[in-house]
Amino acid sequence: MILGSSVKDGTPGAGARSGAERGAGREQGAGRERGAGREQGAGREEGAGREEGAGPGSEQDLSAIVLAAGLATRLRPLSSERPKALLPVGGVSLLRHALGLLETAGIHRAVVNLHHLGDQIREAFGSGASVGFHLEYSDEEGQILGTGGGVKKVESFFGGRTFAVVNAKIVTDLDLGAVLEHHRSKGALATMVVRPDSVARTWGAVEVESDGRVAGIAGHYRPGADRAPLLPYMFTGIAILEPGFLEVLPEGPSSMVQDGYDRHLDADRPIAAYVWDGYWHEHSTPSRYLQGNLNLLHRGRPLWTNVDMGPVTGVDATARAHETARIIEPVLIGPGARVEAGARVGPDVILGRNSVVGPGVQVDRTVVWSDASVLRNRSSAVVTPQSVLEVDLSDPGARVGPALASK
Numbered sequence: 001m002i003l004g005s006s007v008k009d010g011t012p013g014a015g016a017r018s019g020a021e022r023g024a025g026r027e028q029g030a031g032r033e034r035g036a037g038r039e040q041g042a043g044r045e046e047g048a049g050r051e052e053g054a055g056p057g058s059e060q061d062l063s064a065i066v067l068a069a070g071l072a073t074r075l076r077p078l079s080s081e082r083p084k085a086l087l088p089v090g091g092v093s094l095l096r097h098a099l100g101l102l103e104t105a106g107i108h109r110a111v112v113n114l115h116h117l118g119d120q121i122r123e124a125f126g127s128g129a130s131v132g133f134h135l136e137y138s139d140e141e142g143q144i145l146g147t148g149g150g151v152k153k154v155e156s157f158f159g160g161r162t163f164a165v166v167n168a169k170i171v172t173d174l175d176l177g178a179v180l181e182h183h184r185s186k187g188a189l190a191t192m193v194v195r196p197d198s199v200a201r202t203w204g205a206v207e208v209e210s211d212g213r214v215a216g217i218a219g220h221y222r223p224g225a226d227r228a229p230l231l232p233y234m235f236t237g238i239a240i241l242e243p244g245f246l247e248v249l250p251e252g253p254s255s256m257v258q259d260g261y262d263r264h265l266d267a268d269r270p271i272a273a274y275v276w277d278g279y280w281h282e283h284s285t286p287s288r289y290l291q292g293n294l295n296l297l298h299r300g301r302p303l304w305t306n307v308d309m310g311p312v313t314g315v316d317a318t319a320r321a322h323e324t325a326r327i328i329e330p331v332l333i334g335p336g337a338r339v340e341a342g343a344r345v346g347p348d349v350i351l352g353r354n355s356v357v358g359p360g361v362q363v364d365r366t367v368v369w370s371d372a373s374v375l376r377n378r379s380s381a382v383v384t385p386q387s388v389l390e391v392d393l394s395d396p397g398a399r400v401g402p403a404l405a406s407k
Contacts, residue, residue, distance in 0.1 A: 009256040027324040062107050062180075064141050065151055066098045067237075069115035069140045074285045078281050078389050083117040085168035086124060088313050088369065089283060090296035091350060095121065098168045099133055101238070103307045106174035107164060111157045113138040145169035148254030153239035153248055160243050165256075167237040171292055172280040174238065174304040179274045183240040186212065189264060191240045194233035196215055205232035206273060217257060222265040233273065236280055279303070287395040293367045294348050296329040319351075334370065355383075365393065 007300060054389035078087060085095040092100075095112070102110060110128075114121055114137055121137075128135030139253045145153055145363065151165060162183070173192065183191035192214060204218030205242045207230040215225035217235075248263040249256075264271060279299070283289040296312050303309060313330045321339035328346030336354040339345050344362045352370030357363055362377045371385045382389045 001407050013054060013147075023238070035157040036294050060163070061109060061159070062105070062162055063109040063158050063159075064102050064107050064166060065138075065154060066095065066102075066110055066112045066166055067147060067150060068095060068098075068121060068168040069113040069118070069144055069150055070169075071144070071286070073115050075283075075289065076290065077389060078286065078382060078384065079116070081384055083120055084283070085112075085113075085121055086117075087289060088311075088350075088367070089171055089285065089289070089292050091123070091334065091352075092309055094171070095125065095168045095282060095307070096167045097171045097303075098132065100304065100307045101166055101170075101172065101174060101286065102164060102311050103132075103174050104174070104304055105164065105180050107176070108132055109134045111136045111138055111154045113140055113145075113154070113226060115140045115144050143253065147256040148249045148259045149252055151256065152249040152251065152254065155243075155246050158243060162240060162242055165237075165239045165241060166284075169282050170237055170240070170274075170280065171282055171283070171296070171303070172236070173278050174236075174280070175304070176238070179238070180240055184273050186270065187270040188240075188270045189242050190245050190260075190261065191272040191274055192237045193238040193276050195236055195273045195280055197232075197234035200232040200234045203234065206235050212273055212275075214261075214265070214273050216265065217261050217308050220265060220269050221260045222271075224268070226401075231356070233275060234351055236276065237282070258382070286382065286391045287393060290365070290367060290380065290391045291393060293350055295364065297332060297348055297350070300330060320346075321337045326356075329366075386393055 036150070052096060055286055061275065062393055068083065068085040070084060072084040075087070076328050080331045086093045089097060099110065110133060112121060118137070118139060125131070125135055136157065138150065139275065142148060179191060179193055192206055194208065206214055207216045209215050209226060210229055215221055215230055221227065245260060245264065249259055258286055261271060281288070281295055282385045283292045301314055302312060311332070313331040313332050315327065315331065316335045316337070318335045319333045319337040322341040322343070324341050325339040326344045327333070327339065330345065330348060331346045333345070334351055334353040334355070337351040337356070339357045340359040342360040342362070343357045345357055346364060348365040350367045351357065352368055352372065355370055356373040357369045358373065358375045361374055365380045366378045366383060368383045369385060370384045374383050378388070380391050380393050382391060
């Protein structure tokens with residue numbers, strides 16, 4: 001194998017599963033522990049290596065909800081094979097990224113709402129024990145309840161305590177523990193994590209006063225808000241809430257913004273903003289999904305120092321490449337992956353567990369799911385066991401997108 005730049009054969013990588021272009025094998029069904037673990041697997045349970053004492057019960061049993069019930073229509077055909085929450089990004093499912101974010105605040109107890117292909121999520125993560133979590137599930141089989149209704153339905157799960165709301169389409173290096181401290185210092189009913197964005201007003205800005213209090217959301221202002229020096233930000237979909245926030249939400253379908261935040265603004269209740277200018281990316285379209293994978297390859301370092309999510313670049317020790325194959329970093333090549341004679345992989349490629357790159361094939365800027373084979377040259381694509389999706393990375397949405405979008 002010829003290695004471009006400094007990647008070395010056998011560098012500990014991560015893992016996935018196995019398959020063929022437009023066909024053979026199943027991405028799901030690899031067993032609960034594997035599904036809950038890394039898509040690019042490193043040969044150990046995901047979550048191993050956390051700081052001692054960071055198990056269930058940390059942060060006084062605070063809990064969270066991970067929103068994962070969307071239909072993911074904009075991600076088709078990818079979401080026809082998997083729910084959005086199980087799409088691999090940097091070798092790790094989006095749901096695992098969400099749980100990693102919770103770990104930064106010492107939270108290891110969460111409920112996940114389910115709808116589209118929800119059984120796959122339940123099968124993959126089970127009780128959550130394999131990743132150091134206590135997980136429960138809220139099925140929204142007949143009707144999706146929306147961001148507000150989904151949270152309201154599981155109100156009892158939070159036990160009358162402060163809780164977090166995160167979304168299983170986001171990858172970020174945010175320290176949620178710092179957000180929790182900020183929330184408590186402000187004595188807020190809710191704290192919204194927001195980020196600077198030049199087009200925030202286009203998508204529905206969260207406007208913030210100089211003292212960090214939210215004055216308005218998408219043009220809906222609290223009484224007496226000083227509108228002169230307001231700073232517009234984009235909501236990240238991440239929040240810390242007090243149990244009293246849920247009192248205004250009706251039973252059944254509802255929106256956290258219109259039925260929740262807006263009503264609390266009307267009552268002049270304290271909603272704080274936590275401004276985050278670090279890494280944040282959402283993955284609701286094929287272009288954003290592929291770009292998010294490439295972002296982590298180029299970042300080249302873990303999202304957090306206190307949460308073990310495994311390597312983000314490298315070649316797994318069990319991967320095999322022909323001596324005439326060429327690997328050009330950055331890449332992430334998972335366990336059992338094979339690169340055949342004369343093939344060139346990279347730059348910007350993620351190969352899932354037991355995936356195959358055929359003889360002489362050239363691949364760059366591509367994510368190959370486990371159980372998939374690449375038999376023709378591919379560039380800017382996502383290859384799954386059932387399909388090949390060519391992606392336009394010139395789409396402006398590849399780099400950033402509206403956080404208030406619900407789908």
